Amino acid sequence: MLYGRAAEEGQLRSLLRRAAEGASGALVVHGEAGIGKTALLEHLAAEATGAAGAAGAAGDSTADGAPGPAGTSGRATARVLRTTGIEAETELPFAALHQLLRPALDRLGLLPEPQADALRAAFGLAAPTGQDRFLTGLGVLTLLSEYAGESPLLCLVDDAQWVDRASLDALAFAARRLDSEGVVMVFAVREPVPLGLPELRLDALDREAVAALLAEHAGADLPPHVRERVAAEARGNPLALIELPRALSEEQRAGLLGPLPAAPADPTPSSRVTAAFGARLGLLPEPTRAALLVAAADDMGDLGVVLTAAGVSAAALEPAETAGLIRLDGAVLTFRHPLVRAAAYRGATLARRIGAHLALAEVLAGAEHADRRAWHRAAASTGPDEAVARELDAAAERAGGRQGMASASAAHERAAQLSPDPADRRRRLVAAAQAAADAGQFQRVAALLRRGGEDSGAAVGNASAENAAAENAAAENAELARVRAALELNEGSAVRAVEVLLAAGDAGPTILTEAFHAARSAGDPDLVERVRARVTAAPADHPATLTALAAVYGGEPVAAERFEAAARDPGTLFSERFLAAHAVHALADHGRARELAELLLAHCRSHGLLGWQATCLHLLAEAHLALGELQPAARAAEEGLNIAGYAGLDHRACYLRATLATCAAVEGDEPRCRELAGAALDHARDHELGTAAAQARRALALAHLGAGDAAAALAHLDAADRHPGGPPVLHALVLPELVEAAARAGTIRPGAAERLGHWADRCGSPAALALAARCRALTADDERAEESFLAAAAHGERAGGGLELARTRLLHGEWLRRRRRRSDARRVLREALEGFEKAGARPWAERARAELRGTGEVIDATSATGVPLGRLTPQEREVVRLAAAGRSNREIAAQLFLSPRTVGHHLYRAFPKLGVASRDQLAAALAD
Numbered sequence: 001m002l003y004g005r006a007a008e009e010g011q012l013r014s015l016l017r018r019a020a021e022g023a024s025g026a027l028v029v030h031g032e033a034g035i036g037k038t039a040l041l042e043h044l045a046a047e048a049t050g051a052a053g054a055a056g057a058a059g060d061s062t063a064d065g066a067p068g069p070a071g072t073s074g075r076a077t078a079r080v081l082r083t084t085g086i087e088a089e090t091e092l093p094f095a096a097l098h099q100l101l102r103p104a105l106d107r108l109g110l111l112p113e114p115q116a117d118a119l120r121a122a123f124g125l126a127a128p129t130g131q132d133r134f135l136t137g138l139g140v141l142t143l144l145s146e147y148a149g150e151s152p153l154l155c156l157v158d159d160a161q162w163v164d165r166a167s168l169d170a171l172a173f174a175a176r177r178l179d180s181e182g183v184v185m186v187f188a189v190r191e192p193v194p195l196g197l198p199e200l201r202l203d204a205l206d207r208e209a210v211a212a213l214l215a216e217h218a219g220a221d222l223p224p225h226v227r228e229r230v231a232a233e234a235r236g237n238p239l240a241l242i243e244l245p246r247a248l249s250e251e252q253r254a255g256l257l258g259p260l261p262a263a264p265a266d267p268t269p270s271s272r273v274t275a276a277f278g279a280r281l282g283l284l285p286e287p288t289r290a291a292l293l294v295a296a297a298d299d300m301g302d303l304g305v306v307l308t309a310a311g312v313s314a315a316a317l318e319p320a321e322t323a324g325l326i327r328l329d330g331a332v333l334t335f336r337h338p339l340v341r342a343a344a345y346r347g348a349t350l351a352r353r354i355g356a357h358l359a360l361a362e363v364l365a366g367a368e369h370a371d372r373r374a375w376h377r378a379a380a381s382t383g384p385d386e387a388v389a390r391e392l393d394a395a396a397e398r399a400g401g402r403q404g405m406a407s408a409s410a411a412h413e414r415a416a417q418l419s420p421d422p423a424d425r426r427r428r429l430v431a432a433a434q435a436a437a438d439a440g441q442f443q444r445v446a447a448l449l450r451r452g453g454e455d456s457g458a459a460v461g462n463a464s465a466e467n468a469a470a471e472n473a474a475a476e477n478a479e480l481a482r483v484r485a486a487l488e489l490n491e492g493s494a495v496r497a498v499e500v501l502l503a504a505g506d507a508g509p510t511i512l513t514e515a516f517h518a519a520r521s522a523g524d525p526d527l528v529e530r531v532r533a534r535v536t537a538a539p540a541d542h543p544a545t546l547t548a549l550a551a552v553y554g555g556e557p558v559a560a561e562r563f564e565a566a567a568r569d570p571g572t573l574f575s576e577r578f579l580a581a582h583a584v585h586a587l588a589d590h591g592r593a594r595e596l597a598e599l600l601l602a603h604c605r606s607h608g609l610l611g612w613q614a615t616c617l618h619l620l621a622e623a624h625l626a627l628g629e630l631q632p633a634a635r636a637a638e639e640g641l642n643i644a645g646y647a648g649l650d651h652r653a654c655y656l657r658a659t660l661a662t663c664a665a666v667e668g669d670e671p672r673c674r675e676l677a678g679a680a681l682d683h684a685r686d687h688e689l690g691t692a693a694a695q696a697r698r699a700l701a702l703a704h705l706g707a708g709d710a711a712a713a714l715a716h717l718d719a720a721d722r723h724p725g726g727p728p729v730l731h732a733l734v735l736p737e738l739v740e741a742a743a744r745a746g747t748i749r750p751g752a753a754e755r756l757g758h759w760a761d762r763c764g765s766p767a768a769l770a771l772a773a774r775c776r777a778l779t780a781d782d783e784r785a786e787e788s789f790l791a792a793a794a795h796g797e798r799a800g801g802g803l804e805l806a807r808t809r810l811l812h813g814e815w816l817r818r819r820r821r822r823s824d825a826r827r828v829l830r831e832a833l834e835g836f837e838k839a840g841a842r843p844w845a846e847r848a849r850a851e852l853r854g855t856g857e858v859i860d861a862t863s864a865t866g867v868p869l870g871r872l873t874p875q876e877r878e879v880v881r882l883a884a885a886g887r888s889n890r891e892i893a894a895q896l897f898l899s900p901r902t903v904g905h906h907l908y909r910a911f912p913k914l915g916v917a918s919r920d921q922l923a924a925a926l927a928d
Contacts, residue, residue: 028160034237098123100171214241234272236269294356370395396435714745
């Protein structure tokens with residue numbers, strides 16, 4: 001037991017109990033230094049391994065708080081993996097993760113190859129692969145699942161405030177996706193951190209616990225009024241209750257009080273304890289204090305390194321060990337508590353701290369210590385030092401190659417601080433900002449960019465040097481613009497993102513490609529035209545894909561085939577390949593766009609490019625949606641939204657919510673449509689994402705159309721069609737709905753139909769021609785309407801049929817019924833109903849049934865869209881679909897960001913609901 005922590009013990013014990021039953025869980029324990037976080041973790045580990053009886057002896061010397069008398073223990077129930085954040089390793093990527101997973105690394109061969117490669121690269125066991133940083137988190141999840149096997153696994157992360165960001169991101173990624181692996185992850189941290197996990201705050205001990213703890217540690221001879229003074233100063237902090245009595249002088253113990261033991265400027269319990277530890281350190285011999293300073297400066301625990309750098313023998317550490325301030329376990333030195341380390345380091349003069357870092361840099365020779373050496377030299381620097389800055393640049397490159405982007409950013413930033421040349425300082429700050437953006441640390445990006453913009457470059461003394469400087473400055477300006485635009489697009493304004501890119505000195509293809517993307521996101525035709533004009537001003541200087549895209553947005557006829565070769569070319573930059581695939585979709589060749597999106601997505605999966613996956617999944621979802629494949633569209637969008645969420649891609653998440661809202665609208669789930677579209681619309685308004693806003697409004701309009709409220713639909717669509725004079729490709733998604741809503745509301749919009757016709761003529765695709773013909777039918781007289789409906793159906797069949805063809809037939813059938821051509825109407829409406837039921841478009845199917853009844857046909861009122869999948873949870877549906885397609889549990893886990901064990905658990909729960917006994921029966925069950 002621990003004093004005063006019965007409720008907290010119970011909460012943690014319940015996690016272990018559930019893990020023994022196969023369920024996973026995660027928790028963040030937070031509270032001030034010394035409040036008992038480490039003691040609670042020690043106690044949990046003892047219970048997990050059946051060694052709770054040892055907790056009392058160990059806890060007093062190792063914990064952040066104090067355990068009470070040794071408790072009873074049961075049998076061993078779990079294995080334990082542990083890691084502790086070390087302040088000196090904060091900028092060393094994956095240091096804490098490697099410490100945690102070291103016992104499990106022999107199971108790397110069981111992981112899918114991309115995940116295993118990502119972990120090997122992260123730990124320096126293989127060359128960097130260039131894979132996305134989030135693949136490391138997925139590898140952690142799978143490895144923990146494999147290591148757990150059939151037994152519970154407890155993962156403890158102590159002092160998480162000092163865990164390097166790369167490790168913390170990977171661990172939090174895994175913790176948020178734990179499900180049925182029997183794994184428990186507990187993080188202990190001083191201040192709450194936004195990990196997206198349940199939290200448990202440790203508060204001060206109550207009076208009874210304080211009294212019991214003092215009775216054990218203060219000694220029976222301490223006078224009551226001194227005991228009360230200690231309790232008041234400690235404020236319920238367990239470590240303070242233990243350490244303050246030890247720091248009392250004989251006079252203070254006798255009742256001659258005064259400050260306890262000193263009055264720091266910040267009289268918090270942790271500062272009191274630090275002062276107490278400092279007083280105890282001050283009583284140690286000089287060689288001992290010197291060794292402890294070196295150990296505090298490095299805090300890696302390598303005894304040989306500490307002794308060599310301090311120039312002392314092991315005997316010098318004996319007084320500190322006897323005093324209980326450090327522990328020596330073989331060749332490893334650890335401080336009893338981080339506050340001891342703080343006291344040892346901060347209590348030394350600046351000169352002595354610098355000397356300790358220089359001594360450590362001298363001792364840490366060899367390539368394997370290059371990063372630590374660079375940081376020690378940086379800590380010893382008191383002014384600009386280009387040599388050290390270059391070492392930090394190299395450390396940043398190594399960190400970036402291992403996808404430790406937060407560490408890379410920190411190294412670039414410190415290198416900038418040490419740069420004698422303003423131009424070098426600016427370049428390094430921009431690099432730091434780029435790495436911070438890649439790490440999802442957008443809160444740091446703006447500050448780094450502001451500092452990076454303060455220096456305009458150093459003066460040079462001759463013409464050739466000035467030319468070289470000008471070229472470098474142009475490149476740096478372009479990179480600075482790209483980072484600023486990325487920040488604006490994600491957290492600011494798409495309009496400002498375009499302005500930033502167009503203001504860059506370099507108008508090369510990368511800048512213009514990103515400007516096109518931002519302008520399209522803004523949905524502003526003036527911005528699109530400005531970007532297009534920059535491309536067409538020098539077409540020979542740009543890739544064919546970029547010039548073809550400029551033609552598309554200029555309203556020129558361009559065939560989708562012109563983009564396909566670029567999208568399929570593995571030697572082309574991936575960003576250009578995606579741009580080409582998106583152009584195919586914009587030209588309404590949706591079947592080909594779906595193929596290209598799947599091709600690019602497969603590339604992302606095989607190469608671990610999870611950040612790009614969200615973008616490719618959005619394109620795939622939109623292609624499925626345009627083809628009327630609602631469930632595949634929703635699956636792709638859900639997966640993309642998950643990725644966008646943990647990658648910090650807020651703008652992409654906005655679009656994916658709009659896509660999901662559209663799926664929900666067509667399926668008849670109006671509450672979900674409103675929720676998703678509302679969230680997308682709010683974000684789009686705040687960040688000037690005009691295209692996303694239009695897509696969200698289209699989703700709401702479709703929900704109203706499905707419910708028969710044409711006026712409400714028309715209001716949303718009029719708001720979405722803000723720039724009728726802009727390139728038709730910007731509005732092609734909205735115009736068909738606008739024309740239909742107007743027609744149902746009793747009016748016509750021939751201008752909108754005409755604009756859509758111009759776009760369709762330039763695209764030439766059957767899907768575009770079908771939509772244009774349908775809109776002409778809704779705005780034409782009777783004679784021409786009949787002809788246009790038939791043309792729309794013919795083009796729709798050439799496009800592959802699907803939902804849009806069913807909508808055309810519904811409109812045609814309604815038109816026929818109003819003209820009392822009931823026999824013709826029944827034939828067309830039956831085909832419409834079949835298409836809606838096949839797609840799962842419930843409200844539209846009901847409208848088709850109502851129209852059929854109006855023709856005099858007797859029809860069953862029940863829907864044919866009640867597939868067995870409706871009995872499953874959304875996660876179970878995804879797992880079952882992939883399993884029915886022949887995917888293995890490991891393949892499904894990699895695609896859905898789950899562990900293989902969780903996939904198996906979902907299948908176990910899904911089989912009885914579907915009435916099957918094995919995977920082999922899934923395909924048949926779903927086809928029924």
